[in-house]
Amino acid sequence: MQLNQVIIVHKARDPYSKMWAEKCARQLEKRNCRVLLGPSGAKDNPYPVFLASGMQNIDLAVVLGGDGGALAAARHLAPEGIPILSVNVGGHLGFLTEPFDEFKDTEEIWDRLLEDRYAIQRRMMVQASVFEGDRINVEPVSDCYLALNEICVKPASADRMITSILEMEIDGEIVDQYQGDGLIVATPTGSTCYTLSANGPILHDGMEAIVVTPICPLSLSSRSLVLPSGSVVSIWPLGDYELNTKLWMDGVLGTAIWPGQRVDVRMADCHAKFIILRENNSYYQTLREKLQWAGARIRYDNNHRN
Template identity: 70%
Template sequence: MELKQVIIAYKAGDIESQKWAQRCAKELEVLDCKVLMGPSGYKDNPYPVFLSSASEKIDLAIVLGGDGTILAAARQLAPESIPILAVNVGGHLGFLTEPFELFRDTQQVWHRLQGDRYAMLQRMMLEARVCEGDRCSPQSSSDRFYCLNEMCIKPASIDRMPTAILELEVDGEVVDQYQGDGLLVATPTGSTCYTASANGPIIHPGMDAIAVTPICPLSLSSRPIVIPPGSIVDIWPLGDYELNTKLWTDSSLATSIWPGQWISVKMAHCMARFIVLRENYSFYQTLREKLQWAGTRIHFDNNHRVN
């Protein structure tokens, strides 16, 4: 990998993250690398400025923070095919990040990157748009919205907790109507986040699939469903007379949904590309460590397994 122009984004308001970002910038500049650096957070989105001010191809994005910081980076950088080195600095869970211990020796990291001594993990993304008009020939009325975890269609109100009534179509066929807190349309990566909290399925990130999960449905028979990655998922808000229904991407507000509009979700044309420094990456170990997947209550010896 060449390191001629690099993005460094750090968690906004986190002193430790900013300190390491500044250290990385100084070291990379010594290697004749142009660095674009800035904070990323709920009120800070540096990526449009990064992309518009880049003088040449961006070789790498170093993102220092937690999962929220990484999700924001993926939404902005996946369409540009920019690889992301995500490191848990100032974060909490760190489900999507490389361990900080492998990043502490930053000089060694630069040598590994320049020597192509790393792995690349690609993760499926979703894209959504707001549609209106004739359902047989819909017109897009919004930009494309991307997510790495999930698209969420649910209402929001300042003074109460409104219920959503949502109709789900898959490839033009009505699947069901859901009354509850909303619907989640998730990637395999997102299956271990909000979807898991809503009792949805856990899907290995090596697969391409879409999980649709109702949030607190007012029915004992409403169940999650896993569908092929080529499916088109259309979600129609019904009975929303107060304009509360909104589209959320990775828990960030994307847009409001007006009467006569619906949300169309499909697999994105781009993939999020993550650099892996760990020599032995295990999705199952991540589940055990990060989500405390305990499994059985009693463990028996397995004499057939040689440690």
């Protein structure tokens, strides 16, 4: 990997993350690397400016924060094919980040990257667009929204909790109507986030598949569906007379959905690229640690291993 121009993003309003970002910037600048430095958060989005002002190709994005920062970086940088080194500095759960212990010797990290001593993990993403009416209208009336975790269609209101009525099609065939808090259309990466909290299945993040999970449905027969990655999930809001239905991407508001419109969700044309520094990177170890799996309350010795 070359390090001619690098993005460094730190968690907004987090002094510790900012300190490490500035340290990394100084080190890279001494190596004749042009650095684009800025905060990322709910009210801070540096990526459009960085991508527009880049005088040359961006070789790497270093994201210092938590999972939210990694998700934002993936949405903006995946279409450009920019690899992301996401490190848990000031974050909480850290499903998508490298442990901070792997990053402390930053000078060694730059040497490893220059010598290609790392791995890249490609993660599937989903994209969504809003269309008017039936499938005769093939031109979207909205932007294309990318998500690494999930696209969610659910209502939002400032003064009350709203039950939504949504009809779902898969590849043009009506599957079911849901009455409840909304629908989640997730990737395998997102299966351990909002989908998991809604009783959805856990999918290995190396898979390519789509998971559709209803949120608190008013029916015991409504269950999650795991679909092939080539499926197109269409969601129609029904009975929304107050225009409360919204499209969300990784928990960020995308757009409002009007009556007579539908949302089409499918596998994205691009993948997020995450740099892996750990030599023994294990998905199952991540599950054990992050989800705090403890097993049975009574522990038994497995003597058959010997």
